[in-house]
Amino acid sequence: xxxxxxxxxxxxxxxxxxxxxxxxxxxxxxxxxxxxxxxxxxxxxxxxxxxxxxxxxxxxxxxxxxxxxxxxxxxxxxxxxxxxxxxxxxxxxxxxxxxxxxxxxxxxxxxxxxxxxxxxxxxxxxxxxxxxxxxxxxxxxxxxxxxxxxxxxxxxxxxxxxxxxxxxxxxxxxxxxxxxxxxxxxxxxxxxxxxxxxxxxxxxxxxxxxxxxxxxxxxxxxxxxxxxxxxxxxxxxxxxxxxxxxxxxxxxxxxxxxxxxxxxxxxxxxxxxxxxxxxxxxxxxxxxxxxxxxxxxxxxxxxxxxxxxxxxxxxxxxxxxxxxxxxxxxxxxxxxxxxxxxxxxxxxxxxxxxxxxxxxxxxxxxxxxxxxxxxxxxxxxxxxxxxxxxxxxxxxxxxxxxxxxxxxxxxxxxxxxxxxxxxxxxxxxxxxxxxxxxxxxxxxxxxxxxxxxxxxxxxxxxxxxxxxxxxxxxxxxxxxxxxxxxxxxxxxxxxxxxxxxxxxxxxxxxxxxxxxxxxxxxxxxxxxxxxxxxxxxxxxxxxxxxxxxxxxxxxxxxxxxxxxxxxxxxxxxxxxxxxx
Amino acid sequence: xxxxxxxxxxxxxxxxxxxxxxxxxxxxxxxxxxxxxxxxxxxxxxxxxxxxxxxxxxxxxxxxxxxxxxxxxxxxxxxxxxxxxxxxxxxxxxxxxxxxxxxxxxxxxxxxxxxxxx
Numbered sequence: 001x002x003x004x005x006x007x008x009x010x011x012x013x014x015x016x017x018x019x020x021x022x023x024x025x026x027x028x029x030x031x032x033x034x035x036x037x038x039x040x041x042x043x044x045x046x047x048x049x050x051x052x053x054x055x056x057x058x059x060x061x062x063x064x065x066x067x068x069x070x071x072x073x074x075x076x077x078x079x080x081x082x083x084x085x086x087x088x089x090x091x092x093x094x095x096x097x098x099x100x101x102x103x104x105x106x107x108x109x110x111x112x113x114x115x116x117x118x119x120x121x122x123x124x125x126x127x128x129x130x131x132x133x134x135x136x137x138x139x140x141x142x143x144x145x146x147x148x149x150x151x152x153x154x155x156x157x158x159x160x161x162x163x164x165x166x167x168x169x170x171x172x173x174x175x176x177x178x179x180x181x182x183x184x185x186x187x188x189x190x191x192x193x194x195x196x197x198x199x200x201x202x203x204x205x206x207x208x209x210x211x212x213x214x215x216x217x218x219x220x221x222x223x224x225x226x227x228x229x230x231x232x233x234x235x236x237x238x239x240x241x242x243x244x245x246x247x248x249x250x251x252x253x254x255x256x257x258x259x260x261x262x263x264x265x266x267x268x269x270x271x272x273x274x275x276x277x278x279x280x281x282x283x284x285x286x287x288x289x290x291x292x293x294x295x296x297x298x299x300x301x302x303x304x305x306x307x308x309x310x311x312x313x314x315x316x317x318x319x320x321x322x323x324x325x326x327x328x329x330x331x332x333x334x335x336x337x338x339x340x341x342x343x344x345x346x347x348x349x350x351x352x353x354x355x356x357x358x359x360x361x362x363x364x365x366x367x368x369x370x371x372x373x374x375x376x377x378x379x380x381x382x383x384x385x386x387x388x389x390x391x392x393x394x395x396x397x398x399x400x401x402x403x404x405x406x407x408x409x410x411x412x413x414x415x416x417x418x419x420x421x422x423x424x425x426x427x428x429x430x431x432x433x434x435x436x437x438x439x440x441x442x443x444x445x446x447x448x449x450x451x452x453x454x455x456x457x458x459x460x461x462x463x464x465x466x467x468x469x470x471x472x473x474x475x476x477x478x479x480x481x482x483x484x485x486x487x488x489x490x491x492x493x494x495x496x497x498x499x500x501x502x503x504x505x506x507x508x509x510x511x512x513x514x515x516x517x518x519x520x521x522x523x524x525x526x527x528x529x530x531x532x533x534x535x536x537x538x539x540x541x542x543x544x545x546x547x548x549x550x551x552x553x554x555x556x557x558x559x560x561x562x563x564x565x566x567x568x569x570x571x572x573x574x575x576x577x578x579x580x
Numbered sequence: 581x582x583x584x585x586x587x588x589x590x591x592x593x594x595x596x597x598x599x600x601x602x603x604x605x606x607x608x609x610x611x612x613x614x615x616x617x618x619x620x621x622x623x624x625x626x627x628x629x630x631x632x633x634x635x636x637x638x639x640x641x642x643x644x645x646x647x648x649x650x651x652x653x654x655x656x657x658x659x660x661x662x663x664x665x666x667x668x669x670x671x672x673x674x675x676x677x678x679x680x681x682x683x684x685x686x687x688x689x690x691x692x693x694x695x696x697x698x
Binding site: 190 | 600603604635640643660662664670
């Protein structure tokens with residue numbers, strides 16, 4: 001089928017047939033010439049027709065393509081939805097951090113950076129002058145130097161402009177000045193979470209703390225990262241610690257609160273702290289996170305683990321008595337009690353009166369192997385790798401080969417071994433929660449982290465009244481909070497100084513749990529180098545500063561945590577009558 | 581025969597014209613809708629950004645430090661003390677507690693609740 005009516009039958013113009021009736025002699029010759037011409041003509045026509053036909057097809061296809069909204073594109077429906085999603089996504093690349101109640105702790109805000117293209121600049125002096133008026137923190141010379149940088153087409157003038165500054169720069173109408181969209185990490189609570197969160201650099205890369213440890217997660221998913229921390233509790237604890245530092249003229253303080261049944265950290269404070277919104281010079285003392293970074297000799301706090309070791313080994317019973325009549329000498333070193341009773345003491349009394357001699361006796365009864373394996377099992381010999389803060393201390397301890405009788409003795413009361421406060425509270429939680437070691441965590445998650453049994457439930461239950469007695473009758477009296485059955489242990493450790501121990505510089509700790517009949521939380525409070533003040537009768541022992549601070553903290557946070565005080569009903573009735 | 585053929589050709593030609601015209605109108609409408617969608621998306625993106633900034637601002641306004649300061653200035657409430665949280669049964673409502681007991685005689689769960697409270 002030929003278009004445009006080019007068929008043999010219908011075409012009368014080109015289809016010339018030689019006529020015999022004209023009588024020419026050359027008819028035969030002419031006829032052949034004509035036939036050739038006709039053939040050529042036909043071929044050309046066919047060629048033209050094909051060309052037109054192709055052009056028509058191309059045009060038709062093009063018309064359809066133009067008619068379709070997006071032309072012809074092969075795309076999967078998923079991709080289309082993805083494109084739509086992106087259009088309403090948050091313009092930030094680093095996920096928010098929220099507390100356990102979903103309240104915002106850290107976020108990123110969209111900002112703009114100002115940069116210049118020195119190659120395009122016409123009047124550098126004028127531009128530098130105008131810019132220095134808009135940005136009083138930048139000097140004219142600095143800006144001028146940047147604007148006149150030769151062979152460069154990029155010079156960063158200022159990061160994170162405010163909207164007003166951006167409008168002012170726009171009004172200058174200098175074509176060489178350009179804006180770059182960016183984002184800035186903002187820590188809403190300034191100092192409150194400094195040591196937990198850490199900070200990021202100008203390129204939004206985590207440099208310390210959780211920001212560094214969780215950098216991948218924060219940049220890969222825009223879903224807010226939920227922490228186990230509680231803003232209210234964190235603030236209460238920080239306030240109390242600030243008061244304590246001021247009151248006891250200490251150089252620093254720290255505290256950590258843990259849910260003993262999950263290993264979740266509800267609060268982590270280390271003083272002095274810093275404002276992560278402001279750039280802090282590296283090496284600054286306030287950057288040091290005492291809870292995770294410090295490997296310190298915990299002192300008498302460690303006696304709780306020593307007592308548990310004795311009970312767990314089966315070689316020691318709560319009712320057993322140990323000779324604490326006089327100091328003991330091991331490898332020429334004399335070990336004595338600070339508050340010597342000079343008599344035989346029960347296991348309960350050893351803990352209540354914080355007897356070094358008694359603790360040594362318990363450890364000696366269990367022996368080297370038992371002590372090492374028990375402490376190892378409680379995680380005292382390993383860095384807690386999984387905890388979501390990048391700065392963590394590795395414990396310091398004697399190698400098994402050098403674990404001499406004097407090591408057994410000193411470790412029993414918390415000397416000759418250095419661990420971080422995080423180690424202590426994690427192990428302590430296992431001690432009181434029924435014997436399960438939960439890996440400490442800062443991230444709220446539905447799936448629980450690794451946990452393992454490190455102690456029998458029986459030993460754990462035996463430990464609770466012993467700790468309670470320390471607060472009721474021993475060195476921790478000032479930590480008592482009516483109704484919350486606080487149980488704990490004090491620890492006053494002299495600081496190591498040039499190979500020996502300093503006499504006036506101490507690190508005080510108080511580890512506690514509440515309510516001790518069914519422990520829910522563990523709290524470790526540390527006060528670094530407190531001084532004796534008139535209120536404490538010029539004493540600097542833990543029972544006079546760390547213990548009362550813990551008591552105040554527990555009294556404030558227990559109602560916040562929804563813990564019901566366990567009061568005697570009759571006492572309550574009497575209380576109501578008294579206030580009526 | 582030729583007439584019929586021409587008529588069919590003409591019909592197809594007209595139909596093609598209509599289809600092309602229709603397609604162009606459709607395309608224009610889709611184009612307008614696309615523009616509107618993109619505008620709405622831009623507005624949503626801007627709103628999302630603004631809400632995000634407002635959330636951050638709300639977070640700053642709700643910092644415990646600021647709330648404490650405001651509470652100190654405007655309301656005279658002290659921190660709650662442990663002894664202020666007491667058992668219901670310790671409250672001196674003798675008559676009311678007995679009426680609860682009477683009302684609960686027919687309800688097993690209420691009975692248990694009262695028992696637990698005591």
